[in-house]
Amino acid sequence: EVQLVESGGGLVQPGGSLRLSCVASGFTFSDFEMNWIRQAPGKGLEWVSYISGDESTIYYADSVEGRFSVSRDNARNSLFLQMTALRAEDMGVYYCAVSWGYWGQGILVTVSS
């Protein structure tokens, strides 16, 4: 059974940093591309970042380019999102997803002073 479990969210002040993690199980992690998607409170879905299975290809949404960094550790079946210079508009639930067919339960990031 495919499982994706996000962690690392919480309350952070504007300008601060957070590192999200997504631990995967139930599939060969290194074979699959991964995405981060976020959802602001009461709003729709926004794609954030993509990373290929071997980390050779990485993309970001314009809204986070230069502030967020995606990475993965295939030996530990883990995906990461390092978020810096956080803004109020970065607040929301962050999901990791594998090839769009499976999503994690999401983790809440709150940006507030």
Place this chain on the structure above:
Amino acid sequence: DVVMTQSPLSLPVTLGQPASISCRSSQSLLNTDGNTYLSWFQQRPGQSPRRLIYKVSKRDSGVPDRFSGSGSGTDFTLKVSRVEAEDVGVYYCMQGAHWPPITFGQGTRLEIK
């Protein structure tokens, strides 16, 4: 960026009746590889999104056959043949033909009348 426009944004439906959601893209989603990368997601209240349909009309495993997808080019439709109570939620279309960025529609809220 490809803009995805859904209609209606709110869809009250009587139990057992059909429902239809439209999604239009600002450019054709026919990829150079011959595939059309249009997916539909369902997000039930308090849950993560779940993919229902990919490549316009292919149902994901476990998705009831009352859900169907159709369309081509820039016009796509998600149909529910007979709405059940468990179908309440927000439905999103997503394009993966011209990316980055991956883009989603605004979402259509399906409710029981």
